[in-house]
Amino acid sequence: MTNKVQIGKTDLVVNPVGMGTNKIGGHNLFPNLDEDAGREAVRFAINHGIDFIDTAYLYGKGRSEELIGEIVEETGKRSDLVIATKVSPVFTDDGMSNNNAPSYLKQEVENSLKRLKTDYIDLIYIHYPDEDTPKAEAVGALKELKDEGKIRAIGLSNFSMEQIKEANQDGYVDVYQGEYSLLNRSAEKELLPYAAESNLSFIQYFPLVAGLLTGKYNKDSQFNDMRGGLPYFQGEAFANNLEKVEQIRKIAYEKGTEVANVVLAWYLTRDAIDVIIPGVKNAEQVQSNLKTNDVSLTSNEIETIDRIFKR
Template sequence: MADVKIGKSAVYASSLGLGANAIGGHNLFAGLDDEQGKDILRTALRNGITLIDTAYIYGEGRSEELIGAVLQEKEFDRSKVIIATKAAHTPGNPDKKDNSPAFLTQAVEDALARLQTAYIDIFYIHFPDEQTPKNEAIAALHQLKEAGKIRAIGVSNFSLDQLQEANQDGYVDILEEEYSLLHRQAETTFFPYLAEHDISFVPYFPLASGLLTGKYEKEPTFAENDIRSSNPDFKGERFAKIVETVNQLKPIADNYDATITQLVLAWYLKNPEITAVIPGAKKVEQVTANAQAMDIHLTKADYQLIDHLFAVFN
């Protein structure tokens, strides 16, 4: 796994990571099993995936607890694992977001305890609130960074204006936003600013909740508490167009002896604007397969062809 530098920090991570919302994220997905979640994490680490991306809201701390438990096992070296976590949701009232310095300071302490670690490699403000000046929120995280409790500072789900306010002192190292071949607004909204200010970019939902894996042919239905149940990508004409376009990737993937999922991940890994990609997984086999994307080296022509196929969704 190629190591990539996170912003202006001293953190280096694998360019392929693991999105851990299905590890302990019982409030996000139905039918999750904690032991299977821990096996997913173990498999990622054994395959050289060292960037693990979680958040308080993934199970309201449960994901962090499971990750912390696995990292206590003798097989794994904490110093070689890059833990990214996020906070903003108020415990007991997750609809309320809080970016105040006091809240963020306590959130870091609570996450350290759940993760059973002395430091967090990347800590994000998960969502903006409506009242806290963003430069004051980041200043609090900078103090925690100077104290050695976090190593890199990130924000997620911020507008460009909020990012600019947060980065007044140049302390922001990394931005995490939705981005995929189906959702590419970040290319015009954020990428120029990120390049100018040496801020790394990590997309979430890179596989568009499974739509970019090639597994869907007909419109699915999901349980009411499944986050995909209200996603317009899974409905009507848009869903049909997505499936049609994804199917056009099959012959390209075949040329690389790869799956569609591996091909899409390889596209992100070749994208110079993307620092790391963090696909989630609900099965051990998915993690193993995702890791193989690092062995795919797209030609410039194939990279551009995939880019062109999905331009219709811009």
């Protein structure tokens, strides 16, 4: 039986291993996604104890929310689940911009409720800040929705430290979502300490760095998608990163588990991190991520991993 965790100061209590769904219906982000495999991943997750599902309007311009809503309705387990989604993007012929105006955020929450086939959303994030809206005003709009019972918790994503402080001046923010991984530890400088101090839960994206921290690549691996453009996958940096992953492989081998599970378990030892949401596109990946709950790291192993990936 998995020990459940509370997300920060919210009343949301979940399995510490959740799921990210940008590859479920996120056709605008990833080519050739299989919707049936995505549906099966959500179904499998719900039936095997994952109760925290993270999505966004941005993933397929609402398609990810629709697929999740469909499967949640089919399983009849809505009340057992914590569903997070994100609003703010606006799509036009010129591309994507963001709008944090209170009226816009409220309308987008209504749209998400319809797509998710639910009458409340457990955690709503402002996905990106805009240029114009005062940050505390945008959060205030979500607080009104919370008071109405339409949402249960308020999150921010991709805001700078300064913007987070401005947005949280009334103490209404519960969760912050940002990039953090063993290969990009910049959040340790200000964001994670602020989250721990303010009792915000820090939920990371890009935890396995596009698969680099799973141990499935080697020096001959070729990348002709977005990975090819990321600094982690370039020349000498790529070789160094592979070498570090090999050191994790030794720990994984001793524990009889996978590299990815050791990495994910390490994140759960960080102060402000209560839950992880590794992205999935099929049921096999869900099953693999769930094994993280069986990994217990010693303080020595935690320090070793810390040292291997020192900033």
